Amino acid sequence: MLNREASTRDHDWIAAHIPHAGRMCLLDRVAAWDPHHVLCTVTSHRLPDHPLRQFGRLGAACGVEYAAQAMAVHGALLAGADADRIGRPGMLVGMRGVTLHVARLDDVAETLLVRAQRLGSSDAMLLYGFSISAGDRTLLDGRASVLLASAPDRSTNPNR
Template sequence: MLDRAWIAAHIPHQGSMCLLDTVSEWSENSIACRTSSHTDPANPLRAEGRLGAANGIEYAAQAMAIHGALLASSDDQPRQGYLTSVRSVTLHTARLDDLPGELLVRAERLSGDANNILYQFSVSHADRCLLEGRAAVVLDASTLSKEQP
């Protein structure tokens, strides 16, 4: 199990913006992380004293970033990814901050190449799915702006 210190050393999110506490399992195609940061009154994603369920997308994006860091060769500098779209997102609850204990954040790589990846993700609590969807990640955003001849 990889802890918060390992996570913070491998993704760009630092301090309280590093939302995930542990990596509980991972493989070439998937990752599962756990966290209780949703219960923290100082969570930086809170607005008007609450943490809406849509913020679970950021939790999933960080799991994807961790997955990328785990797959990178130890000699490689992890590449910074950019969430370019989320699709088919379904929220099964209104908020996350009123749930005690840990959240389970899962991401599964559905397809991709060296620069573009499609993930399916979910955030759950006590075996109840809170939100789910798909996300596209681009690892080199400079390729998006290059004009084609």
């Protein structure tokens, strides 16, 4: 069941908890989350000076970056419960089954809803499904693999 009390996780909280900085921190807020899902909202897709805009438009493929940031947010939310295993930095290493249902995002008037669902995990990898929608339209969806950084060696510094 998604936790709807996540509204206090606003843009400032997100910026402080994921590696994306400045204008590249694209998510507005966490709308809901649980151990397997996160739902974030986005309005930055309409900004004329969006950092990913090219040739006056924001292509739908840029939605993958929104999804990746939602996955990072999910890891940050879970890190409070298990920082050693879940809160490690990760790198997007693979995409599968990505379908772009629209050509661009900047012409979508509605707030975007970015959903990420953890489908599987190991000590080194995470697998997420994701979708981005606006209103009742799915704009893009797919799956992503995330390689986690090695866990810190606590044997040399047990206080970390």
